[in-house]
Amino acid sequence: MFYLKRLQEHQKIFQRSKFWLGIFIVVLLCIILISIPPTLSQQPVVLNLLMTAPDAQPWKQFLIKDFEEKNPGIRINLIEGPNATNLLEDLYTSAFILGDSPYDLINMDVIWTPKFAAAGWLLDLSDRMTQQELAAFSPKDVEGGRVGGKLYRIPMRSDVGVLYSRKDLLKQAGFQPPETFSDLLKISLALQQQRKVNWGYVWQGRQYEGLAAMFVEVLEGFGGFWVNPNTLEVGLDRPETLQAIAFLKETVAKGISPPGVTTYIEEDTRRFFQSGQAAFLRSWPYVWPLANAADSPIKGKIAIQPMVSNALKTGGSCLGGWGLGIAKSTKHPEEAWKAIQYFTSEQAQRQFILSAGYVPSRRSLFTDPEIVAKFPYYPKLLEIEDKAILRPPIAQYDQASDILQRYLSAALTNRIAPESAMKAAAAETRMLLKTRGSRE
Amino acid sequence: MTVIPSGNLQTTTPAKNYGTNILRWGAIAFVVIFCLAPVMWQVLTSFKVNQDIAAVPTIYFPGRITLNHYIELFNRRPFWRYIFNSAFVSIVSTAFSLALGAPAAYALARLRPWGGRVILAGILIVTLFPGILLFLGLLEIIQRLHLGNNYLSLIIPYTAINLPLTILVLRSFFEQLPKDLEDAARVDGYNTLQMLVQILLPMTIPALVTTGILTFIFAWNEFIFALTFITREEMKTIPVGAAQLGGASGFEIPYGPIAAATIVGTLPLVVLVLFFQRKIIQGLSAGAVKG
């Protein structure tokens, strides 16, 4: 109370002093400026979409122009984000956490979907597409967009782990493509001994998300699992996991993989393979056009196949890829859906793939004559696509993956023994996932 | 190295003097190069054409000079907006922290409030809190008040973060003012607020300038709140906008534009430092040492 009374006493100065007038003006200016930005974005409907700067180029070339021509009332505002996809994820995340997201459409990596859905940022798209419509997409891609039985993401482009091999070398040495891990080791060693190549097999061993993607495939091949998304059971300390690590360590120990492989990311391994130094490479489809470029020493000498496995299992390939979702906070869900329908349509995808060389999400396009003419390996890719496996679709995937990456990398670089590393990794993962099961 | 600060002691022989002189100028040259070289390198990079930037061995002084990186910066990004946002947020929060800090500093310097020492100690400790301890709690408030992507979401924390320094510096200035002046004002009929605004603040303009410059620098440079509380392009400040520059292709980090962005973002501060070097030194030491 005394505060108010004193304020009144001071009021004379408030009225007279230039000082306070100045402050008042500043505050006023401030308020005016604050209220400007929202009013800027009115009619026509603008849909904001964020993606990495390199990804944005093919979108700009054709898709957006075509869509805006066909839908005059809607404009797509493409925001170019940083190159690293994890930074992109951070941008989306911080925008949604803040509660004032500028993004209407969300261009999502497959591993983001459970997180974004669990956080309640995505619009449920289950009723927007019929079963028949969905059947046109690769089932694994669609599955990657489902969380808790609801559909949140429509696949736009797919991506899947691929084992590349030098078919010329295999043929010369009289080998069939490898089926099992021991095949892979055996053929590699043989080719190395014949001095055909310096190294047998290269993979991504750096501590980053690529390591998890690579490891999921090896784990699948040994019949192990990482996290069961339904029961949240953790399988990292099971014998299968240790077998998988033993295999990877063996490749280095036997000189099949270069010692630096534990620091490699995709581009390091591609350069290695493309220069003809390795017989096998585990990577993504993007390598194909580059390795078959006119100036590539291995042009026309490579084949693709799914990842190998042990004798009891069939191999699996890690699923990647991007899809589109709609932000729950958007003011224009209908327009956004229209955009998604267009971008995931067969015709738009065909154009997109022909110009940018991405892997389609629609099954029909893998065998589309026009596309096969340009990308002859796509039918084979479809086979691999059908064997694709998902990284655990759990909401806390990022954290789980980080735990795995750290301990796996430590095990691979001999800083921790594999058993204790995986024990710790399993313990930390269980601690992380425990909350839902134990409380509530 | 000579360690006698005044340098007035001429007890050494001329030969030895010559030696210390060389040492001294060597040390000065080291300081200058150490402090300036990284910035100069960025300046040079920003004017190089892309081939020169990626040349091996490194080209130090480019034969070809280009402004393309700057042009690209302003074309591909709303860089003017970034500059405006940074300037606006910095200026307003500086004004606020002076407006809130000056009365508080006066109260602590002269009005002897109960618990004044505790308050002062609290203010001192608070200057040591890094932003990472605060952003989560502030984020919740901002979510609840829907202040995300609003200038206020930066202005309020910046004002608060600058308040302790403002209070400490201004308090030490107020304490140095002659007390008679305030008594004279009281006898003349000024109340405390009038006295503060009409008599004391005009006399503390140098101190206000000092504090204002420091708070402006802090606000301009702040990163973590700007990164967290602003996600719309047109609301971003320069440090965040520049840190999030992406390249045109996945394998090329746009070093040229990044260098240009560095230069554009640091230029205002370089100018400030050039003009107010003395005041910055004075203010920093007043805030830290006298507290």
Place this chain on the structure above:
Amino acid sequence: MAKLELKNLNKTYTPKVIPVKDISLTVDDNQFLSLLGPSGCGKSTTLRMIAGLEEPTHGRILLGNEDITFKRPGDRNMAMVFQSYALYPHMTVYENLASGLKLKKTPHAEIQHRVKEVSQLLGLEDLLHRKPGQLSGGQRQRVAVGRALVRRAQVYLLDEPLSNLDALLRERVRADIKQIFATQKVPVVYVTHDQTEAMTLSTKVAVLNNGYVQQLDSPARIYNHPANLFVAGFVGSPQMNLLTLPCQTNYAVLGDSKIPLPDFPTVPPQIVLGIRPENVRIAQPEDQQTIRGQVYLVENLGMHNLVSVRVTGSDAAPLSVRALLPPDQSWSDEEITLALPPQNVHWFDVHSGDALHSTHSYPAS
């Protein structure tokens, strides 16, 4: 107008404030009261309490018949001149003079009129647009006085306004101040540690020590009839001779001499004799109260010689007496006889320090 009254003013000690124990005073209209005392006596604290810059722990301040003890300084309509002048450095002389009036919402024309009047009185007309930094010390002092006068206050308070001036200027300004404030017809309270200022300016002097009023009287009575040892010792230069002497029946023993005591009701075993150096003279044959002593120090003050004499016969506890003697004689190591005229001798109680009076009251001076 109104009289200013202080009733049992007390301010207990805080780290920044010199304590005041118990001060009661009255200053009437037209009275010029000096608070005189050494530093640390509480005179400034008293003034600041009158101004409202400090609040008393106990006691009351009355102006007219209104209790203003806790009124804010600005509402008391008092004006104050500070030792440091405390001019607002960022305002011109005109603004300095006008600031108090502006705050009181005085009409603009009235402000101009009063500033003009005061600046004419003080000779500030040509300086009105300068800032304090561009003025000399004397000019600043005049602005400070002007800022008070412009207010046409009910009470004027001056806190050692001359102490920052050099000696020559001080005398001139002193005279000016006396004239100016004589015309104001309101109570003026003047704080100083300089007895000359107090004596020359005041109609009434309050000598303060240790937070108490030692004596409140006219300057002449303060000088001629100091109420106690402190006042006796503090007022007057060179300082009064103060000698602690043993008593025998109705004599005080000073060396070889016996000084007769006035008829006190009781004779204490010891007593303090006080006599100002200017009242001590070379004994003439007709003088009755004389002492002999050895000259051991002669200080030439120009108009007089200040001669220090060791009293003969006080070897056990050496006593010395200082005398102001005409400069035309030279003294060195001589034994001389000095006269202590009885009408100029003051007696003080050894313990309380109070002046002792004979049963016959002194004639008023």
Place this chain on the structure above:
Amino acid sequence: MTNLQTIRHREQQTAWIFLLPALLLLLFVFGYPIARAFWLSLFTQNLGTQLQPVFSGLDNYLRMAGDGRFWQSFWTTIILTISTVSLEILLGLGIALVLNQQFFCRGVVRTIAILPWALPTALIALAWAWIFNDQFGVANDILLRLGLIKTGINWLGEPTLALIALIFADVWKTTPFVSILLLAGLQSISSDLYEAHAIDGATSWQSFYKITLPLLMPQILIAILFRFAQAFGVFDLVAVMTGGGPGGATEVVSLYIYSTVMRYLDFGYGSALVVVTFLLLIAGVAIASFLLNKSRLSKGNT
């Protein structure tokens, strides 16, 4: 205005009116988030609970004890803090001594010397990332030309080297701050002391140890205190320059907190991390200010 309201009383009121807006803002921006973190750290609030807070007692702290990533980031922070602060004090002292000399163009050199401190850390981090670039970085080029290395070093790709690069950048950025504080301390030391000491026959080095260093101790400790707190909470430099990489090798605690909240949406656990960091910081500050008080007292005695 009644007589009941004494002058002192009014002064108190005015003081609090003046203090209140500032204090409220400080409480709002500093007090609330810290208090809130303490509260929230007792809950599990993450994607596993649909971002709803579920009370879980000290679970978060238990999890932290077994969280390898937390401990790794903690040690990284400690290493970074200790190495940067000690280097900065040494280098800052040297620079302050240089800047305190009388020489031609001293003002210009002082201006240059405080420049790094004033520039935005995020932008400077970009500059350093470019300097330490493995292919085109000038750091490699200089070392190659000097013949110190044979092939380019992948500075930001190797855990140890990345940490060294970070320390270097941080030292560059914040040494000026230390220099400024120490310079102020140097200027407050009376030159009489040096002259008296020199007349006693002391050499420059002796007077440095006997006069400069002891009298500068309070400033040095203040600089350590401030730098400790700043280095302990460093975020922007690491976030922009290395992003915590490679493989989390340069991840400091503040970066881990940020990821936990802003990437993993693990608010409860993030709060527990905030609480622990806060307590560690307070402990460090308490030790430093204890030393500071002690040195001030001992200075007062001599």
